[in-house]
Amino acid sequence: xxxxxxxxxxxxxxxxxxxxxxxxxxxxxxxxxxxxxxxxxxxxxxxxxxxxxxxxxxxxxxxxxxxxxxxxxxxxxxxxxxxxxxxxxxxxxxxxxxxxxxxxxxxxxxxxxxxxxxxxxxxxxxxxxxxxxxxxxxxxxxxxxxxxxxxxxxxxxxxxxxxxxxxxxxxxxxxxxxxxxxxxxxxxxxxxxxxxxxxxxxxxxxxxxxxxxxxxxxxxxxxxxxxxxxxxxxxxxxxxxxxxxxxxxxxxxxxxxxxxxxxxxxxxxxxxxxxxxxxxxxxxxxxxxxxxxxxxxxxxxxxxxxxxxxxxxxxxxxxxxxxxxxxxxxxxxxxxxxxxxxxxxxxxxxxxxxxxxxxxxxxxxxxxxxxxxxxxxxxxxxxxxxxxxxxxxxxxxxxxxxxxxxxxxxxxxxxxxxxxxxxxxxxxxxxxxxxxxxxxxxxxxxxxxxxxxxxxxxxxxxxxxxxxxxxxxxxxxxxxxxxx
Amino acid sequence: xxxxxxxxxxxxxxxxxxxxxxxxxxxxxxxxxxxxxxxxxxxxxxxxxxxxxxxxxxxxxxxxxxxxxxxxxxxxxxxxxxxxxxxxxxxxxxxxxxxxxxxxxxxxxxxxxxxxxxxxxxxxxxxxxxxxxxxxxxxxxxxxxxxxxxxxxxxxxxxxxxxxxxxxxxxxxxxxxxxxxxxxxxxxxxxxxxxxxxxxxxxxxxxxxxxxxxxxxxxxxxxxxxxxxxxxxxxxxxxxxxxxxxxxxxxxxxxxxxxxxxxxxxxxxxxxxxxxxxxxxxxxxxxxxxxxxxxxxxxxxxxxxxxxxxxxxxxxxxxxxxxxxxxxxxxxxxxxxxxxxxxxxxxxxxxxxxxxxxxxxxxxxxxxxxxxxxxxxxxxxxxxxxxxxxxxx
Numbered sequence: 001x002x003x004x005x006x007x008x009x010x011x012x013x014x015x016x017x018x019x020x021x022x023x024x025x026x027x028x029x030x031x032x033x034x035x036x037x038x039x040x041x042x043x044x045x046x047x048x049x050x051x052x053x054x055x056x057x058x059x060x061x062x063x064x065x066x067x068x069x070x071x072x073x074x075x076x077x078x079x080x081x082x083x084x085x086x087x088x089x090x091x092x093x094x095x096x097x098x099x100x101x102x103x104x105x106x107x108x109x110x111x112x113x114x115x116x117x118x119x120x121x122x123x124x125x126x127x128x129x130x131x132x133x134x135x136x137x138x139x140x141x142x143x144x145x146x147x148x149x150x151x152x153x154x155x156x157x158x159x160x161x162x163x164x165x166x167x168x169x170x171x172x173x174x175x176x177x178x179x180x181x182x183x184x185x186x187x188x189x190x191x192x193x194x195x196x197x198x199x200x201x202x203x204x205x206x207x208x209x210x211x212x213x214x215x216x217x218x219x220x221x222x223x224x225x226x227x228x229x230x231x232x233x234x235x236x237x238x239x240x241x242x243x244x245x246x247x248x249x250x251x252x253x254x255x256x257x258x259x260x261x262x263x264x265x266x267x268x269x270x271x272x273x274x275x276x277x278x279x280x281x282x283x284x285x286x287x288x289x290x291x292x293x294x295x296x297x298x299x300x301x302x303x304x305x306x307x308x309x310x311x312x313x314x315x316x317x318x319x320x321x322x323x324x325x326x327x328x329x330x331x332x333x334x335x336x337x338x339x340x341x342x343x344x345x346x347x348x349x350x351x352x353x354x355x356x357x358x359x360x361x362x363x364x365x366x367x368x369x370x371x372x373x374x375x376x377x378x379x380x381x382x383x384x385x386x387x388x389x390x391x392x393x394x395x396x397x398x399x400x401x402x403x404x405x406x407x408x409x410x411x412x413x414x415x416x417x418x419x420x421x422x423x424x425x426x427x428x429x430x431x432x433x434x435x436x437x438x439x440x441x442x443x444x445x446x447x448x449x450x451x452x453x454x455x456x457x458x459x460x461x462x463x464x465x466x467x468x469x470x471x472x473x474x475x476x477x478x479x480x481x482x483x484x
Numbered sequence: 485x486x487x488x489x490x491x492x493x494x495x496x497x498x499x500x501x502x503x504x505x506x507x508x509x510x511x512x513x514x515x516x517x518x519x520x521x522x523x524x525x526x527x528x529x530x531x532x533x534x535x536x537x538x539x540x541x542x543x544x545x546x547x548x549x550x551x552x553x554x555x556x557x558x559x560x561x562x563x564x565x566x567x568x569x570x571x572x573x574x575x576x577x578x579x580x581x582x583x584x585x586x587x588x589x590x591x592x593x594x595x596x597x598x599x600x601x602x603x604x605x606x607x608x609x610x611x612x613x614x615x616x617x618x619x620x621x622x623x624x625x626x627x628x629x630x631x632x633x634x635x636x637x638x639x640x641x642x643x644x645x646x647x648x649x650x651x652x653x654x655x656x657x658x659x660x661x662x663x664x665x666x667x668x669x670x671x672x673x674x675x676x677x678x679x680x681x682x683x684x685x686x687x688x689x690x691x692x693x694x695x696x697x698x699x700x701x702x703x704x705x706x707x708x709x710x711x712x713x714x715x716x717x718x719x720x721x722x723x724x725x726x727x728x729x730x731x732x733x734x735x736x737x738x739x740x741x742x743x744x745x746x747x748x749x750x751x752x753x754x755x756x757x758x759x760x761x762x763x764x765x766x767x768x769x770x771x772x773x774x775x776x777x778x779x780x781x782x783x784x785x786x787x788x789x790x791x792x793x794x795x796x797x798x799x800x801x802x803x804x805x806x807x808x809x810x811x812x813x814x815x816x817x818x819x820x821x822x823x824x825x826x827x828x829x830x831x832x833x834x835x836x837x838x839x840x841x842x843x844x845x846x847x848x849x850x851x852x853x854x855x856x857x858x859x860x861x862x863x864x865x866x867x868x869x870x871x872x873x874x875x876x877x
Contacts (some may be wrong), residue, residue, distance in 0.1 A: 035531075130505070150500050152500075153506070414498065417495070
């Protein structure tokens with residue numbers, strides 16, 4: 001192995017990466033490095049965070065061959081590589097922990113194929129959810145999940161690596177559940193395809209084929225096990241009918257029972273709940289005074305009568321748990337906005353997302369605990385603009401048949417560095433608290449990896465380390481994820 | 485305002501990335517940032533400019549030539565402001581960018597060559613091109629009647645007078661046709677001041693503006709008509725703060741033509757049997773929300789098959805001429821102009837209308853380079869043609 005001095009190494013890297021991707025797609029400019037140092041995680045602008053540092057060089061590959069060559073070079077030079085998609089993730093998953101190469105994937109954003117035989121769309125890593133949905137609609141299709149809160153800028157591979165919860169997760173579950181195949185460049189530069197694509201004669205795609213589900217290995221890995229260069233997702237005909245409703249519940253437990261039963265019918269396309277009286281007062285001030293939870297639902301389908309019948313079933317379930325129907329208007333407006341990229345609460349700036357995966361029936365207790373948590377930290381939380389109410393609340397989204405993504409969320413003063421530091425501390429405390437309650441994260445970036453890893457059972461970290469070492473013997477890719 | 489004054493706004497950006505790419509049929513938005521679409525680096529997005537500005541404020545970045553170049557590569561088109569999900573604290577990047585340009589100019593850092601030329605030209609000749617002032621009046625042909633005295637002023641602006649004088653002639657002929665007497669400032673017209681402000685030379689810009697205000701008042705002007713959206717916004721939004729003696733109103737030609745149509749003074753009659761589209765100038769659509777008047781005017785012309793480009797209205801795409809980028813980075817500006825004109829090809833447009841001399845200049849150059857059989861016309865030209873009073877087209 002060649003030994004390089006630091007100056008040699010940087011100069012060599014620049015020349016080599018320029019030869020691979022073209023000099024116009026490589027930069028060492030400081031301003032370019034500063035511009036990529038951030039995702040939407042709360043608080044500090046990295047690298048003020050102790051977990052991150054500026055990259056040495058940024059490269060924008062355009063092809064899978066570029067990615068492969070860059071990784072081979074990185075291995076030869078023992079240089080860390082951080083893969084970055086849209087930069088809209090949480091918790092600094094795509095920020096470098098030790099300089100090195102930052103691989104900006106945004107030039108790889110094309111839709112490769114819409115396969116109506118398998119009903120699968122394949123797109124390059126950095127195709128955004130907005131673009132995919134837009135192009136599919138022209139052919140009368142949609143993906144199952146419609147993208148995360150940051151629907152516009154978020155990329156397919158970024159969401160898959162992040163294991164994101166996405167819009168329409170009520171019916172389709174977490175992002176990874178809709179993935180049928182991935183093209184991945186391994187840290188050592190080899191390219192693999194997963195699922196039915198492992199049969200070289202198959203020209204169609206299905207997830208569970210030819211042995212172990214290796215697609216799953218790369219879902220939620222935050223890029224630690226390989227660079228996803230293509231993502232293949234299930235697609236569906238656009239639904240022709242939609243019905244909406246808003247229900248008010250006088251207790252969290254009754255609402256949880258109702259949601260649980262609604263989920264078990266499999267009819268629910270999606271739902272959103274403002275959980276707790278405080279959230280109701282902020283977001284649905286006109287709701288009945290006894291309302292502890294307001295739930296919006298959307299039902300979609302291809303037959304009007306079936307959708308109407310599904311709505312009757314939902315009304316009945318809500319009614320059995322003392323739910324009051326408030327009409328379709330608020331829910332319709334809510335889902336219209338959500339699918340147009342309006343994320344709840346973003347209008348006041350970003351806050352402390354506490355994305356917590358739980359069984360549906362456990363969310364009431366968790367929600368009560370979250371409010372206790374926020375009440376203890378009210379001094380760090382700003383008011384809802386124009387009101388006396390403190391800006392904290394709990395949002396609940398169903399995840400397929402019996403789970404929820406429960407988000408305790410608060411807003412801090414993001415306009416000052418001091419406020420951001422406090423917000424960041426609060427967010428870390430919130431992560432710790434909810435992991436202690438048995439709730440699970442789906443993102444595991446640098447800024448929370450220590451907290452997640454502190455809840456691992458014995459041997460688990462070692463197990464993950466063995467996988468990492470097998471795939472990435474020189475430990476170059478996305479260092480710090482899973483504390484690897 | 486200094487960059488420090490925008491620290492709160494800059495801190496509030498949480499890097500959602502909507503300013504980099506947003507595609508939504510429901511909102512009518514298809515990609516956002518001309519600078520990013522052309523250059524593909526994050527420091528060429530709004531959130532990238534925010535990150536860079538924050539790093540400058542925190543002393544982590546200095547005004548190097550690379551950084552100066554970056555600051556002058558924003559088109560100030562404000563599409564990112566439209567899509568920003570924040571409510572009360574939307575990131576209005578043009579403000580911190582202009583503050584940085586001011587710091588660069590006042591700090592005597594080297595300006596991009598083309599920008600330096602504009603600032604010097606403004607100081608020496610009072611127009612952006614460094615040309616003699618007498619050339620400002622050369623658009624006035626013998627068949628145009630400029631009144632000796634009137635309380636309505638037509639102010640074409642530098643780009644119209646020096647680059648696309650046919651626009652001024654069309655406007656003047658429409659005014660004559662409609663019986664609206666008007667005067668001009670002739671050689672006493674100075675640049676509106678906005679290019680200087682955009683360059684960072686704020687006090688020079690103010691001096692230019694103050695001269696014009698003085699001229700308006702000395703001549704008893706009650707109404708200023710302009711066909712340049714940049715002049716229009718500057719006079720409307722900035723002149724009042726510069727003079728306690730602001731006694732005039734300002735209208736853009738699209739507003740004026742609408743008014744004249746309602747009054748029955750303009751009745752388009754000659755058929756223009758072409759497929760026509762309209763390019764919204766950023767200043768009109770996003771800064772001033774003048775969206776419908778130009779469309780109503782175009783649609784009133786007999787025979788026109790009006791078709792919108794994919795990106796139109798408040799999410800329209802910049803023509804490439806915004807933010808002085810045409811001066812600071814001509815290649816970048818042209819690349820964006822070609823992107824925009826290709827959208828007109830995509831819908832089979834034969835004529836692209838617009839309501840801004842900079843847009844006409846930029847899109848015409850792009851169309852020529854693309855070798856396309858597509859004509860770029862100011863809205864005044866197409867109206868004049870339909871009225872049968874335009875001898876040029």
